Amino acid sequence: MNGEQAVAEFVAGVTWDDLPAEVRRTARLALMDTLGATLAGIPARVSRITAEFAHRVWPGEESTVLTTGRKASAVGAAFANGYAANAVDIDDCAIYTKGHPGVQIFPTALALAEARGASGAEMLTAMVVGYEVAHRAARIWHATHEVYQACGSWGSVACAAVAAHLMGLPPERVQHALGIAEYHAPNLPMMRDIDHPAMVKHGIGWGAMTGILSAQLAAEGFTGIPSLFGFPEVQEWVTDIGERYIMVDGLAWKRYACCAWTHPALEGLRRLVEEHGFGPEDVERIRVEAFHEAVRLGTRLPTTTEEAQFNLAWPLAVFLFDGEVGPKQVLEPRLTDERVRSLARRVEAVETEEMNELERLALEGDPRGRFASRVVVRLRDGRELDSGIVEGDINYPQRCWDEESLERKFRWLVGQVLKPERVEALAGMIRRFEDVPNAAALALTVVQRPR
Template sequence: MDDFLAAVAVGYEVAIRAGLALHRREAHYHASGAWGAVGAAAAAARLLRLGDSETRHAIGLAEYHAPIAPVMRSVAAPAMTKDACGWGAFLGTSSALLAAGGFTAVPSAFLGETDGGHDLGARWHVLDVYVKEFPCCRWSHAPIRAALDLRRTSSLEADRIARVEVRSFAQVAEISRRLPRTTEEAQYSVVWPVAVALAHGRFGVEDVREPAFADSVGRELTARVDVTVDPSFDRAFPGRRLAQVRIERTDGVCVSSRVTEPPGEPDDPRLTAIVEAKVAAAEARPRASELPDSLSHASLAELVIALTSAEATEAATDVA
């Protein structure tokens, strides 16, 4: 298990650095499969205990063959291709296996101090990543959190809402589709999550599954949600992902949320609570009794073993 966790850390760190390097030199906005392939190769190389030369070839193979993966095409037309993350993982693993068998590659453009590798092992970017509170595009998270906070503080019910305005940066307007037809469209939407959050006080995994799209309250509320671009929020992106939700009630009174940032950032005081809530949600699934009794006393290795075992068993049951 220690080797597995070390490989996870290596894979994430290399993937993040590859993504930073790629976007420093390329104007094109690549999805995570493009640079995630490099991280997957590094993780697989670590698990396979490849030597320095083989590892370099594994990374070189993954980088050379990585998908272009234009992310905004996924945003415009969500589908199972998503961010090419599945193909990137497959490619990275295949690259490590090929390298283990003697397959060679041109040197990776991601290796070298020019791409910020000089602090490798000294600084860990993986410690600076966020945790998603909601199962959808990160661009939607600040609007969802703002809507939930406003619903709680203003005691709003769906039938008292006349209009909802989501103010955010320009990219959020790109995901303003109203009624999702597939789980991918629900995940790449801001209108649907905000409507569900206001209607039911939550937005979880069950809300991006197709049976949820028949919910009449959520569907009706989507027609009242509009997205507008706030110039100041747009200037702050991508360093900050800001949003504000303004609601006009049926009695004419208007209420607004505070300017909100996405939850789950490394400095978010709710970060631990968000992680514990995600694990607790997993505990509620079949075979949850196999999980450690106390999250606060369980080691990461115990949680990984229990969760992966439960997921595998549930998947096998679903297939049967």
């Protein structure tokens, strides 16, 4: 059995009962984290735009658009909820993907589970399918594309797998669904959006949309090309699917609402503040030494939330004032704070070969590698504080999160949008989501939310 066949058999056949306990646990954690990110993104302008667009272009009664609480087709709901999920960039990262799988997988799984009356266990299983396909598809995608492709590219294939699983497609139709999704996947030159941050961002909604449409076409008999999982040179990356669950050690959750490339600098700054006890009024200048992509984020003063998230200076400056970088720190109302803007003007980013080499080793899987930065803070009293080389919190395996800490993050994020009783109801539901008879209960609990 080659990789293409192995993936199709896994997508079509895996059940909740087949999954090891650690995989089930990770699926519940992923659900809690991604739902939290989605609800935290509801106030963002991109969430409102895409929600209204979905209602207009994909009307229907299949699935809930969480931003509005109104129904649309499954495609429309997944599209809009995907953009909300990534709106404040506090969603998961994953090994091999160079990006964000959960914010494509969760909206796709929720939309189709709601449309088809699937159980919580069936929705969680579909999410596992999506993650395991995403890890492998993204690894191949990046190895076979010269230009760094953003998440909706390989995510289209992962979302097609989620949709095909929930639709109950047989293996031969799954193969077509994956081939259709790969062929129609969007071209997303990530670094162009780094240079000019906009709502296009990671192309999340496009991945969810393309994946569902691909599975629906396959179900009608539409044919696709043989998928990338059949490439002879990648078989060792693929044929262990269903035996090796990459998601267990391959997911990383974020504590800051900004690009992961900024996290090493934030961690360095946090440590300096804890050790030396200074505040924003004490700072004369901040120098960040980092790898190429982190420096490419730039230090321009943001006017939109996308510019604040894809930025090296703003998160550091606002962290010094607030002690956190969450949705409130990167959404537009905060971006006019002249105190933060003044400090952000005094952040300098410098690319160094030392940090580039550490990143190169990390990308090659060398244990000596790290995604790291060095932060040097010059205080007004003349002292110069050096963090040394600091690694961020996005690493694999990531050991700093468990059920308790992820639930704290969930309550922090969702408590900014929902009433406390709704937050409690959602947290309780997710803890036992495999026992929920109908996954639509999740959306129903969310939309009864007005304050």
